[in-house]
Amino acid sequence: MNKKINIVDTLTYICNSLKSAIESIQTQELESEKKEERFLTRSEAAKKLKVSVQTISALYKKGALEGLKIGRRIYIKF
Numbered sequence: 015m016n017k018k019i020n021i022v023d024t025l026t027y028i029c030n031s032l033k034s035a036i037e038s039i040q041t042q043e044l045e046s047e048k049k050e051e052r053f054l055t056r057s058e059a060a061k062k063l064k065v066s067v068q069t070i071s072a073l074y075k076k077g078a079l080e081g082l083k084i085g086r087r088i089y090i091k092f
Contacts, residue, residue: 051091052091052092053081053082053089053090053091053092054089054090054092055087055088055089055090056070056071056074056088056090058090059079059090059092062092070090071088074088074090079091
């Protein structure tokens, strides 16, 4: 049995597939934006972890907490 290919149906199928792929990519991008890195000051981190600021500083120096140092300030990755 020979089945004729309808160009309109083929184009509709391709368009729908592309729309679906674009929506999927957009959803993934939105989810990755939500996972943005967040940094807290030492005092904010201390309050969240219920420890002293000195403990946060010591943990940062030992490498147990990730963060970044800008000038004399330390921001903890949370």
